Amino acid sequence: MADDLSINDSPNGLSHEDLVALRDGAVDGRPAGIPTSYDHGESIRWTPKDIADIHAMSRLGRYQIRGFTTANRRMANWNDLVFVPATATRLPLEGYRESCDTKTVLGDRPGLVSNPIELDIPIYIASMSFGALSASAKAALGRGASKVGTMTCSGEGGMLPEEREASKTMVYQMTPSRYGLDLEHLRQADGIEIVIGQGAKPGTGGLLLGMKISDRVARMRSLPVGVDQRSTVRHPDFLGADDLLIKIEELREATDYRIPIFVKLGATRPRFDVAMAAKVADVIVLDGAEGGTGASPELLLDHTGIPTMTAIPAAREALEESGMSGEVKLVAAGGIRNGTDAAKALALGADAVMIGTAALMALGCNSPRYLEDYQKIGTSPGKCHHCHTGRCPVGITTQDPFLETRLHVDPAADRVARYLTAMTMEITMLAKACGKSSVHNLEMEDLRALSLDSSALTGVKLAGVDRPFTW
Amino acid sequence: MTVVTVEVGDRPLRQINREIRALASTATEIVVTDPLSRHNLAVALTEDTPVRILGNVGYYCGGLNSGGVIHVEGDCGWGVGEAMARGKITIDGYAGMSVGASMRGGLIHIKGSAGPRCGVAQKGGDIVVEGNIGYLSGFMAHTGRIITLGDAGDATGDSLWEGAVWVAGDIKSLGVDSHPVEPPAEEVAEVEELLDGLGLADSTRDWKKVVSGQRLWYFESRDSSAWLMI
Ligand SMILES: Cc1cc2nc3c(=O)[nH]c(=O)nc-3n(C[C@H](O)[C@H](O)[C@H](O)COP(=O)(O)O)c2cc1C
Ligand code: SF4
Numbered sequence: 001m002a003d004d005l006s007i008n009d010s011p012n013g014l015s016h017e018d019l020v021a022l023r024d025g026a027v028d029g030r031p032a033g034i035p036t037s038y039d040h041g042e043s044i045r046w047t048p049k050d051i052a053d054i055h056a057m058s059r060l061g062r063y064q065i066r067g068f069t070t071a072n073r074r075m076a077n078w079n080d081l082v083f084v085p086a087t088a089t090r091l092p093l094e095g096y097r098e099s100c101d102t103k104t105v106l107g108d109r110p111g112l113v114s115n116p117i118e119l120d121i122p123i124y125i126a127s128m129s130f131g132a133l134s135a136s137a138k139a140a141l142g143r144g145a146s147k148v149g150t151m152t153c154s155g156e157g158g159m160l161p162e163e164r165e166a167s168k169t170m171v172y173q174m175t176p177s178r179y180g181l182d183l184e185h186l187r188q189a190d191g192i193e194i195v196i197g198q199g200a201k202p203g204t205g206g207l208l209l210g211m212k213i214s215d216r217v218a219r220m221r222s223l224p225v226g227v228d229q230r231s232t233v234r235h236p237d238f239l240g241a242d243d244l245l246i247k248i249e250e251l252r253e254a255t256d257y258r259i260p261i262f263v264k265l266g267a268t269r270p271r272f273d274v275a276m277a278a279k280v281a282d283v284i285v286l287d288g289a290e291g292g293t294g295a296s297p298e299l300l301l302d303h304t305g306i307p308t309m310t311a312i313p314a315a316r317e318a319l320e321e322s323g324m325s326g327e328v329k330l331v332a333a334g335g336i337r338n339g340t341d342a343a344k345a346l347a348l349g350a351d352a353v354m355i356g357t358a359a360l361m362a363l364g365c366n367s368p369r370y371l372e373d374y375q376k377i378g379t380s381p382g383k384c385h386h387c388h389t390g391r392c393p394v395g396i397t398t399q400d401p402f403l404e405t406r407l408h409v410d411p412a413a414d415r416v417a418r419y420l421t422a423m424t425m426e427i428t429m430l431a432k433a434c435g436k437s438s439v440h441n442l443e444m445e446d447l448r449a450l451s452l453d454s455s456a457l458t459g460v461k462l463a464g465v466d467r468p469f470t471w
Numbered sequence: 472m473t474v475v476t477v478e479v480g481d482r483p484l485r486q487i488n489r490e491i492r493a494l495a496s497t498a499t500e501i502v503v504t505d506p507l508s509r510h511n512l513a514v515a516l517t518e519d520t521p522v523r524i525l526g527n528v529g530y531y532c533g534g535l536n537s538g539g540v541i542h543v544e545g546d547c548g549w550g551v552g553e554a555m556a557r558g559k560i561t562i563d564g565y566a567g568m569s570v571g572a573s574m575r576g577g578l579i580h581i582k583g584s585a586g587p588r589c590g591v592a593q594k595g596g597d598i599v600v601e602g603n604i605g606y607l608s609g610f611m612a613h614t615g616r617i618i619t620l621g622d623a624g625d626a627t628g629d630s631l632w633e634g635a636v637w638v639a640g641d642i643k644s645l646g647v648d649s650h651p652v653e654p655p656a657e658e659v660a661e662v663e664e665l666l667d668g669l670g671l672a673d674s675t676r677d678w679k680k681v682v683s684g685q686r687l688w689y690f691e692s693r694d695s696s697a698w699l700m701i
Contacts, residue, residue: 181575221613224633227689236569238550249484250531253484
């Protein structure tokens with residue numbers, strides 16, 4: 001459920017649009033087009049959501065849009081994997097005493113880049129644009145990440161001075177739309193990320209609705225104020241892999257081979273896409289179908305891309321097959337909630353993980369405050385997915401100056417820093433139990449799958465029988 | 472006058488561009504010889520020292536420039552002057568796809584014709600093409616002017632924001648949500664003044680200015696048929 005169909009825009013009398021919206025004979029609190037307005041019937045096919053979706057489409061004349069993440073319940077679940085720590089045949093490290101290395105280096109392909117990125121932890125903050133996020137949220141993420149020795153990424157909307165100032169290390173994103181792309185900003189960056197796609201909407205460009213195109217956002221993106229921005233998905237000046245290689249050479253020339261080049265892919269055919277990207281990039285960022293977003297057509301969130309958990313082993317195999325494992329680094333993202341999920345991603349083959357939605361929650365997303373403002377947009381804490389409206393009740397995904405005051409930068413930065421610390425502790429706890437002195441030594445053998453599906457989809461051995469489920 | 476020569480040939484690109492950048496702060500003119508259609512020549516320049524390239528260049532010549540005055544005595548490949556913020560690029564011959572893609576300022580002057588997607592995602596500055604421009608020119612251009620003295624191809628001005636495609640010749644077909652308007656006299660005067668500066672004055676031109684119909688700027692439920700255009 002996405003658009004704010006509960007908002008009655010002409011309450012007095014019934015206009016043509018009221019009738020289109022099925023308001024005649026309706027009662028307050030049960031507007032058409034919202035699943036909670038319907039009772040569950042017998043059919044598993046025509047659920048309240050399916051009926052509501054048709055009523056919504058027949059009113060809107062277009063697909064629905066929302067933020068947050070997929071609602072597809074069939075996505076492979078991190079909870080279907082467990083760790084099998086060291087016992088008699090492997091030696092654990094002391095979980096409360098011994099150290100476990102968390103240092104993470106990205107872009108250290110031999111002999112190419114003079115300043116690879118060194119992070120103290122294997123987690124960093126995903127690219128989330130200024131525009132999708134408020135400037136305060138960007139600054140808080142930057143300060144929080146810097147406190148624990150990790151980094152942020154600009155996102156589609158150009159380089160925000162507040163974020164650059166707050167972030168000790170920052171990757172600058174080059175999306176197909178190239179909003180505000182600037183030589184000076186490239187040279188201020190510690191890495192450049194070329195976006196080919198993202199997990200929430202692979203194959204489709206960025207989306208930012210008019211409610212969020214404030215004066216400042218419009219200026220940074222060279223857009224008219226208040227338009228519904230739908231960005232391109234193809235880059236304006238390259239098409240295939242050969243051109244991408246030339247484009248990367250240009251970026252390296254512009255930054256004098258100082259900083260690494262990342263390529264971000266939505267997870268669809270990782271075996272082929274990663275093999276291609278490994279030929280040209282220093283770091284590959286693979287964003288699974290669960291990847292969060294500020295706004296996307298709902299159908300793309302729910303029905304495109306493959307789950308992060310299934311994409312990582314395929315990507316690792318592609319790197320192994322192309323002989324680039326260890327040289328080109330793999331960052332995984334999409335649906336990572338905590339250190340346990342992150343540890344599983346590392347064990348499946350990622351060199352680092354990136355978090356978007358979880359970082360917003362550390363900032364206060366979906367926290368039970370300002371309840372009346374959640375209600376105004378037809379939602380409540382715990383089920384809010386309304387980033388696309390720009391009416392974020394807690395000041396994170398908004399450009400409204402009043403709402404933004406609810407995000408207190410320093411305390412929010414502390415929450416992000418503490419959350420990242422806690423996540424890192426969770427990863428090292430699991431790594432040490434598995435006998436690893438570095439989080440990067442986690443491996444597939446440290447995992448077992450609890451279901452046939454998850455074993456078949458990942459290649460992780462099935463619990464008990466100790467064999468991957470194959471056919 | 473210190474005119475210095477940088478030889479391209481098959482030398483490493485990194486060395487060539489480093490020399491051009493270093494010389495830009497000392498020489499009065501840099502002459503680049505034997506360019507052999509190499510890609511990424513003279514990118515990311517910040518000094519306004521003239522760079523004269525004697526021959527054809529490949530992709531992204533003058534890309535990301537924030538300054539620089541480049542004169543190519545030949546043809547160029549894709550994305551000449553892409554993302555340029557400031558400066559001037561002159562191409563004596565023909566240009567490939569995506570001239571000035573996403574450029575933010577400065578001037579690109581193509582004496583021949585330009586390929587498809589000329590001025591794609593342009594965010595400022597001017598592109599002047601003496602010949603024709605290819606299909607989808609001005610695609611999603613935000614601001615700035617794409618000016619052709621010749622004809623424009625199919626789907627001209629597709630999905631424009633506030634950019635404009637100025638066509639003196641014929642338009643083969645218009646892109647989605649774009650339409651030609653008769654430009655106001657003062658805007659014509661500004662364009663003619665720009666052209667005059669390039670030695671291309673001619674007050675008899677019959678300008679068509681292609682701009683956005685703004686129907687695709689907003690998701691508009693009550694006009695859902697507009698969305699079937701794309
Ligand atoms: C509010 C928000 C804004 C985002 N903006 C961008 C963006 O500008 N560019 C981009 O490549 N990805 C963007 N993303 C996707 C993230 O970079 C990342 O891939 C994703 O959030 C990872 O999944 P997770 O949210 O489950 O951690 C955004 C995500 C969110 C939640
Ligand atoms: S609380 Fe704000 S950031 Fe979180 S889902 Fe709702 S609108 Fe988005």
